[in-house]
Amino acid sequence: MNMNNYRNRTSARSKAKVLFAPNYIFWSLVVLIGMFVFMYGYFINATVLNTVSLQNTEEEIVDTRSEISQLEFALIEENKNFTKEYAASLGLVDISDTVFIARNSANLSFND
Amino acid sequence: MTSNGDIRIKILFGVIVLVAVVLISRLYIIQIVKGEEYLKSAEQKYVRKVPNTFDRGSISFTTKDGEKIDAATIQTGYTVSFDPTLISEPADVFNKLSFVLDVDPEEFLQRFENPESRYAEVEKKLNEEKAKEIRNLNMRGVVVDKERWRFYPGKTLAANVVGFMGWRDEVYKGQYGLERQYEEILNRDREKNYTNFFVEIFSEIGSVLRNQELDGSIVTTIEPTVQSFVEKELNETHDKWNSKMIGAIVMDPSTGAIISMASFPNFDLNSFREVEDVSLFNNPLVEDVYEMGSIVKPLTVAIGLETKAVTPNTMYEDRGSLTMDGFTIYNYDKKARGTVDMQEVLNKSLNTGVAFVVDKVGNKTFADYLRKLIANKTEIDLPNEATPLIDNLKNNRDIEYVSASYGQGIAVSPISITRALATLGNGGFLVQPHIVKQIEYEDGSIKDMTPEKGERIFSQQTSEDISRMLTKVVDDALAGGTVALPNHSIAAKTGTAQIAVKGGRGYYDDRYLHSFFGYFPSFNPKFIVFLYHTEPQGADYASQTLTEPFMDIAKFLINYYELPPDRDLEKDNERNI
Numbered sequence: 215m216n217m218n219n220y221r222n223r224t225s226a227r228s229k230a231k232v233l234f235a236p237n238y239i240f241w242s243l244v245v246l247i248g249m250f251v252f253m254y255g256y257f258i259n260a261t262v263l264n265t266v267s268l269q270n271t272e273e274e275i276v277d278t279r280s281e282i283s284q285l286e287f288a289l290i291e292e293n294k295n296f297t298k299e300y301a302a303s304l305g306l307v308d309i310s311d312t313v314f315i316a317r318n319s320a321n322l323s324f325n326d
Numbered sequence: 327m328t329s330n331g332d333i334r335i336k337i338l339f340g341v342i343v344l345v346a347v348v349l350i351s352r353l354y355i356i357q358i359v360k361g362e363e364y365l366k367s368a369e370q371k372y373v374r375k376v377p378n379t380f381d382r383g384s385i386s387f388t389t390k391d392g393e394k395i396d397a398a399t400i401q402t403g404y405t406v407s408f409d410p411t412l413i414s415e416p417a418d419v420f421n422k423l424s425f426v427l428d429v430d431p432e433e434f435l436q437r438f439e440n441p442e443s444r445y446a447e448v449e450k451k452l453n454e455e456k457a458k459e460i461r462n463l464n465m466r467g468v469v470v471d472k473e474r475w476r477f478y479p480g481k482t483l484a485a486n487v488v489g490f491m492g493w494r495d496e497v498y499k500g501q502y503g504l505e506r507q508y509e510e511i512l513n514r515d516r517e518k519n520y521t522n523f524f525v526e527i528f529s530e531i532g533s534v535l536r537n538q539e540l541d542g543s544i545v546t547t548i549e550p551t552v553q554s555f556v557e558k559e560l561n562e563t564h565d566k567w568n569s570k571m572i573g574a575i576v577m578d579p580s581t582g583a584i585i586s587m588a589s590f591p592n593f594d595l596n597s598f599r600e601v602e603d604v605s606l607f608n609n610p611l612v613e614d615v616y617e618m619g620s621i622v623k624p625l626t627v628a629i630g631l632e633t634k635a636v637t638p639n640t641m642y643e644d645r646g647s648l649t650m651d652g653f654t655i656y657n658y659d660k661k662a663r664g665t666v667d668m669q670e671v672l673n674k675s676l677n678t679g680v681a682f683v684v685d686k687v688g689n690k691t692f693a694d695y696l697r698k699l700i701a702n703k704t705e706i707d708l709p710n711e712a713t714p715l716i717d718n719l720k721n722n723r724d725i726e727y728v729s730a731s732y733g734q735g736i737a738v739s740p741i742s743i744t745r746a747l748a749t750l751g752n753g754g755f756l757v758q759p760h761i762v763k764q765i766e767y768e769d770g771s772i773k774d775m776t777p778e779k780g781e782r783i784f785s786q787q788t789s790e791d792i793s794r795m796l797t798k799v800v801d802d803a804l805a806g807g808t809v810a811l812p813n814h815s816i817a818a819k820t821g822t823a824q825i826a827v828k829g830g831r832g833y834y835d836d837r838y839l840h841s842f843f844g845y846f847p848s849f850n851p852k853f854i855v856f857l858y859h860t861e862p863q864g865a866d867y868a869s870q871t872l873t874e875p876f877m878d879i880a881k882f883l884i885n886y887y888e889l890p891p892d893r894d895l896e897k898d899n900e901r902n903i
Contacts, residue, residue: 237330240334273402273474276384276399276400276402277400277401277402279384279396279399280396280399280400280401280477280479282395282396283386283395283396283397283399283479283480284479286395286479286550287395287479287480287481287483287550290550290551290554291554293551293554294554294558312813314813314890314891
């Protein structure tokens with residue numbers, strides 16, 4: 215009898231575990247799916263925002279480079295006005311006695 | 327068990343109801359609360375003709391300091407358009423727009439005559455400031471859209487090299503110059519702009535895996551300040567001598583890097599549609615061939631030196647003319663100079679002298695060397711390179727080889743002859759001319775495009791000998807030796823050639839091509855400059871028309887690149903070197 219009672223009690227516990235286990239898994243899965251949905255939404259959102267930001271930045275870089283290039287070419291164009299005649303009008307003259315300096319040799323000794 | 331199942335069903339039902347409530351609420355906000363706003367936005371999208379998402383890689387020049395300047399890029403602006411069917415008071419809209427834009431009233435009101443038309447443009451390429459002003463007017467039916475287009479900040483600078491975009495086979499793509507040559511790299515797949523973000527993110531990885539050519543931008547060897555200076559010189563020379571066309575190449579003779587390539591007349595790349603003569607779009611320095619005249623003589627003498635048929639001191643008797651195969655050739659002035667050496671052949675540009683060299687070398691050997699130098703295309707990275715016309719060298723008549731020795735009877739492109747002439751100064755190597763220095767891919771990688779050094783045609787000794795002879799040409803003969811620089815050696819030679827009758831036989835009596843090449847410093851040169859112009863008026867010889875622009879360019883390059891002096895002419899003369 216005692217033995218039977220023990221068996222019955224053990225069997226009831228096992229049944230209780232079986233009945234309890236699906237609840238536990240269900241809620242775990244629900245939480246997990248919720249987390250994944252949230253993370254999916256978060257990362258998609260972040261990806262979209264970053265991609266848009268990247269595209270906008272790339273466009274801005276191109277626009278800025280374009281503006282810089284225009285300024286550079288304008289500068290080159292302006293430089294054409296710096297002629298010899300203009301320099302002469304400012305009182306500048308050609309160097310009559312150009313002196314070039316050069317190292318005589320690659321000798322490391324200072325005794326030469 | 328049953329009660330647990332009920333709870334789950336209830337929870338699921340609750341979730342579904344919650345989602346439904348969220349969706350219905352969202353729909354209510356979109357349709358009822360913000361309906362007007364979205365409707366207006368939708369109308370604006372409807373009237374937009376094409377969403378402008380134009381994108382393309384850039385083409386940039388490189389300054390001597392390594393800084394990149396975009397020569398072809400993208401510019402952003404705004405297009406103002408309207409949907410006539412949404413505007414009930416055209417006069418009112420016109421009045422408001424005319425405060426910001428210069429709108430023609432008749433033209434504006436004409437757009438309302440067609441009742442079915444739903445798109446009309448008011449202005450394109452508007453700046454951001456004005457675009458904002460129009461947006462702030464908040465007019466129904468009027469749309470301000472962002473647009474992007476190809477833009478060339480340098481305008482005319484290196485126009486034939488950069489090229490431009492146009493419609494071909496119903497596709498908008500590069501038509502000329504680098505725009506055409508590097509279409510595959512510069513082009514951005516338009517469809518990509520409409521695909522979703524994941525495709526955008528993974529497209530580059532995908533193209534790597536598929537081993538496809540990546541999107542990129544190209545960096546050229548063109549130096550913008552040098553290019554600008556050379557174009558200015560060409561412009562002035564063209565005006566001074568009223569030539570039909572003029573062109574120039576500045577190249578690094580040891581690498582083949584093109585520092586400047588220019589021709590005149592040219593055109594503005596941003597308004598190429600206004601050009602009437604479409605032949606201006608071609609690059610004559612690459613796509614046309616000419617009989618180059620006496621600048622070929624140094625190549626002939628170098629072949630003589632290389633084959634040891636002659637030395638700089640070899641003497642011959644110049645009788646002023648020479649008859650062979652029933653033809654008589656003359657020196658340019660028909661004068662005889664008696665017994666002279668090879669230096670005098672170059673100093674006085676004697677046709678009989680180079681004929682003597684060919685005779686000593688032998689026709690076959692001479693032709694073999696000439697073929698190595700000019701028979702093949704240079705493979706420069708520009709489209710439509712011309713094939714040299716040297717079929718006369720297949721002929722058995724002596725006159726053909728002699729004519730070729732002073733640059734007549736064979737026709738080559740300016741880039742081809744520049745490469746051949748570079749062998750004289752660079753130790754004899756046939757370099758590959760190139761415009762593009764590197765490709766910068768969008769994934770951050772960089773591909774170096776510098777070609778390897780080509781075949782060696784002349785020995786170092788020949789290169790030094792011919793360079794010394796050409797330096798004497800500048801120091802003693804060119805303009806009577808008056809233009810030589812005291813501290814910088816320059817090796818150069820002029821050429822004057824008759825122009826062949828187009829589509830016929832023989833030459834025009836009154837049409838000439840003047841050419842000029844020079845490299846400096848004479849030994850281990852940093853630059854080779856080639857100049858030519860066709861049909862100049864008022865002067866017979868290239869030495870008269872091209873010496874000044876050449877020396878201007880040479881002096882500019884020496885100063886700009888701060889080339890150190892390599893000699894002291896006064897002391898050299900004293901030592902009689």
